[in-house]
Each structure stands twice: as C-alpha cells, then as structure tokens.
Amino acid sequence: MKALLMMGCPELPVQTAAxxxxxxxxxxxxxxxxxxxxxxxxxxxxxxxxEKHYIKKVMDxxxxxxxxxxxKIDFDLCFVFIHSDSGITYLAxxxxxxxxxxxxxxxGKEIEPLIEASTGSVIIAAxxxxxxxxxxxxxxGVKSWAALTR
Amino acid sequence: xxxEILLPNSSFKECADYIKxxxxxxxxxxxxxxxxxxYLVGIPxxxxxxxxxxIIMPYVKPCHGCFVLRxxxxxxxxxxxxxxxxIFI
Numbered sequence: 001m002k003a004l005l006m007m008g009c010p011e012l013p014v015q016t017a018a019x020x021x022x023x024x025x026x027x028x029x030x031x032x033x034x035x036x037x038x039x040x041x042x043x044x045x046x047x048x049x050x051e052k053h054y055i056k057k058v059m060d061x062x063x064x065x066x067x068x069x070x071x072k073i074d075f076d077l078c079f080v081f082i083h084s085d086s087g088i089t090y091l092a093x094x095x096x097x098x099x100x101x102x103x104x105x106x107x108g109k110e111i112e113p114l115i116e117a118s119t120g121s122v123i124i125a126a127x128x129x130x131x132x133x134x135x136x137x138x139x140x141g142v143k144s145w146a147a148l149t150r
Numbered sequence: 151x152x153x154e155i156l157l158p159n160s161s162f163k164e165c166a167d168y169i170k171x172x173x174x175x176x177x178x179x180x181x182x183x184x185x186x187x188x189y190l191v192g193i194p195x196x197x198x199x200x201x202x203x204x205i206i207m208p209y210v211k212p213c214h215g216c217f218v219l220r221x222x223x224x225x226x227x228x229x230x231x232x233x234x235x236x237i238f239i
Binding site for chain 2: 008009011037038040041061062065066068069084085086087088089090092093096097
C-alpha cells in the first residue's frame with residue numbers, strides 16, 4: 001500500500017507535527033509513505049526527523065502533481081493538508097488526477113468553510129494552529145488507515 | 151517567463167470568475183493539464199482564456215493563493231485552439 005502526504009504552505013506549525021504523526025501511523029500499518037511539499041515544508045520535515053525514522057521518501061510538490069497527471073505514479077491513500085483555499089485546490093486536483101482515496105487534514109482558525117469544500121473526502125479537522133493535540137485526537141479516531149483503501 | 155499578474159492573491163473561485171467575466175474566448179481544461187511546462191492545479195473544469203496571442207490562466211501557489219496571469223504563448227494558444235484530446239469546452 002502506498003500513501004502520499006501532500007503538504008501546503010508550512011506557515012501553520014501544526015502541519016509538520018501532524019505530518020510526522022500520520023507518517024508514523026502509516027509506517028506502522030505497512031504503508032510506503034511519500035511526503036510532497038514545497039522546499040520549506042520538506043525542509044521542516046527532514047530537519048525534524050534527521051534519521052528518517054518517519055519520513056522515508058520526499059518529493060517536490062510540483063513534480064508530484066506532474067507525475068500524478070502523467071500517470072507515472074499513484075497512491076492508495078492521499079492526505080492533503082489544508083488550512084487555506086490553496087489547499088482546497090490541491091485536494092480537488094488530486095481527486096481529479098489520482099485514484100487514491102483522499103483524506104482532507106484540515107486545521108487553522110477558520111476550518112468550517114474548508115470542511116464544507118472537502119466533501120467526498122475523509123475529513124480530519126480541528127481548530128488548531130500551534131497546538132497539534134486537537135488534530136492528533138482526530139487522527140487517533142481512525143483505527144486503521146489501511147481499512148479505508150479496501 | 152514573461153508574465154503579467156492580472157489578479158493577485160485571490161481564491162481559486164475568484165480567479166476562475168475573473169477569467170470567465172473578462173474574456174470572451176475561453177477553454178476549459180482538467181486539473182493537471184500541462185501548460186508552459188507546469189501542470190495546472192485547480193478545481194476542474196479550469197477556465198483558460200485566449201486574447202490575441204496571450205494565455206490568461208489561474209495559477210496556484212501554496213503560500214500565496216491563486217493568481218490570474220497573462221502570459222504570451224503562441225504555441226500554447228495553438229494547442230488550445232486546435233483542441234487537444236483532454237480539453238472539454
């Protein structure tokens with residue numbers, strides 16, 4: 001099973017923490033996890049996990065979109081990190097070019113419109129900017145990510 | 151690449167509406183459509199306008215939102231007008 005973590009702008013601190021936490025859960029379930037983001041988002045991940053206990057593969061976000069669009073890669077599960085309208089456009093793009101089951105990981109101060117715009121995806125959402133605990137509680141509510149791919 | 155920003159830092163919907171409202175020759179393409187060596191991100195169908203030899207398109211940056219760009223693009227104009235297989239109007 002293959003999973004993609006598609007990260008947006010890392011301006012909200014909870015994104016990196018949530019990505020590492022989800023990556024660990026997925027690794028333990030046997031997923032091969034790829035993390036895609038811009039340079040800053042990837043750099044934050046790699047600097048937070050220097051021995052690559054959680055983050056095994058990384059990919060530039062634009063190259064990832066291109067490879068998905070060209071059908072060179074695909075995933076069973078794709079987590080899209082969303083705290084703004086840009087995140088919603090990335091979610092819509094992934095839904096359009098990938099066969100992956102999509103999970104919208106929504107955080108920030110104003111999450112309601114983002115939740116509304118994420119219909120058709122599994123939604124993990126919490127009002128969370130600096131403190132990852134509310135988001136982590138939502139993530140822990142899913143007992144098996146592999147079950148979502150069946 | 152030469153480009154002009156027609157609408158900065160907006161939502162994707164605002165950019166799509168701007169293109170549909172302000173231009174006459176509009177084509178709709180799917181997300182992931184290749185344009186100027188990059189792949190379009192957006193909520194499909196994505197409107198792209200042609201005016202003279204310019205392409206007018208939405209462009210999403212993760213940290214900055216969506217922009218409407220005007221880019222000179224004779225080859226891309228030709229491709230859109232000829233109707234590539236994955237374009238729907």
